[in-house]
Amino acid sequence: MATKRTLSERADEHEEQQMKALGDRIVGKSLLYYLSDGERSLGEGFGIGTGKQMLMGEDPRLPPMPEKPTLMDFFKLRFAPSQQHLLQSANLAQKNGLPEKMVLACLLHDIAVTGFIRSDHGYWGAQLIEPYVDEEVSWAIRMHQCMRFFPDETVGYAYPENYTRMFGADYQLEPYIVAEYERAKNHKWYMSGRMICVNDLYSFDHDIVIELEQFEDVIGRHFKQPEEGLGNDNTPASHMWRTLRRPCNAL
Numbered sequence: 001m002a003t004k005r006t007l008s009e010r011a012d013e014h015e016e017q018q019m020k021a022l023g024d025r026i027v028g029k030s031l032l033y034y035l036s037d038g039e040r041s042l043g044e045g046f047g048i049g050t051g052k053q054m055l056m057g058e059d060p061r062l063p064p065m066p067e068k069p070t071l072m073d074f075f076k077l078r079f080a081p082s083q084q085h086l087l088q089s090a091n092l093a094q095k096n097g098l099p100e101k102m103v104l105a106c107l108l109h110d111i112a113v114t115g116f117i118r119s120d121h122g123y124w125g126a127q128l129i130e131p132y133v134d135e136e137v138s139w140a141i142r143m144h145q146c147m148r149f150f151p152d153e154t155v156g157y158a159y160p161e162n163y164t165r166m167f168g169a170d171y172q173l174e175p176y177i178v179a180e181y182e183r184a185k186n187h188k189w190y191m192s193g194r195m196i197c198v199n200d201l202y203s204f205d206h207d208i209v210i211e212l213e214q215f216e217d218v219i220g221r222h223f224k225q226p227e228e229g230l231g232n233d234n235t236p237a238s239h240m241w242r243t244l245r246r247p248c249n250a251l
């Protein structure tokens with residue numbers, strides 16, 4: 001298994017470089033990272049007794065961010081590189097002639113999966129962008145979480161085949177998803193949430209590569225970029241952007 005060893009050697013090397021970049025400081029990982037591994041732990045906890053300083057401030061292992069980061073900076077410097085799902089959904093929305101506001105909604109609909117937290121991603125994503133977009137955009141992103149599971153034949157939307165593969169044919173929706181859908185289906189913006197589902201591509205085209213720059217103008221017109229930079233501003237979501245920028249601050 002020569003290849004496997006090479007890979008793990010490379011991983012070790014990478015880890016060593018990261019340790020060097022940290023100097024003597026240790027990283028206090030959040031409970032969430034451990035829970036994701038099925039563990040209830042804080043690792044070295046608060047670092048009391050280790051004699052080492054804990055990481056606070058910029059993380060030398062991550063790409064440095066500009067003083068006043070924009071949404072595009074976060075896409076490029078923090079979000080997972082697998083952004084084609086978002087870009088291709090927005091591209092399809094554009095092709096389908098949706099209003100620019102909805103193109104932005106499609107571009108950001110899974111921002112939580114790509115850039116923050118997967119679980120309950122519609123809610124986290126909506127919260128992250130809420131202060132900076134039209135209310136209809138964040139509403140639609142929040143509601144696509146539940147709408148994804150319900151077909152709507154009037155717009156040709158069926159229950160996604162890959163959900164059967166991913167979650168099993170016997171997957172039962174949780175009551176809060178059903179209740180949310182019941183509330184959403186009579187809402188004045190129902191169709192906006194539904195349009196996210198319709199343009200939400202799972203089997204996207206691997207032969208075309210969409211660049212974020214294609215949506216620079218849409219972002220410029222419909223995302224209220226704070227002058228002081230995301231995270232340096234003072235909104236109910238600023239702390240989330242700061243956490244993304246410095247995810248391992250000890251406190």
Ligand SMILES: [Fe+2]
Pocket residue numbers: 109110121144
């Ligand atoms: Fe989604």
Ligand SMILES: [Fe+2]
Pocket residue numbers: 085109110200201
């Ligand atoms: Fe999606």
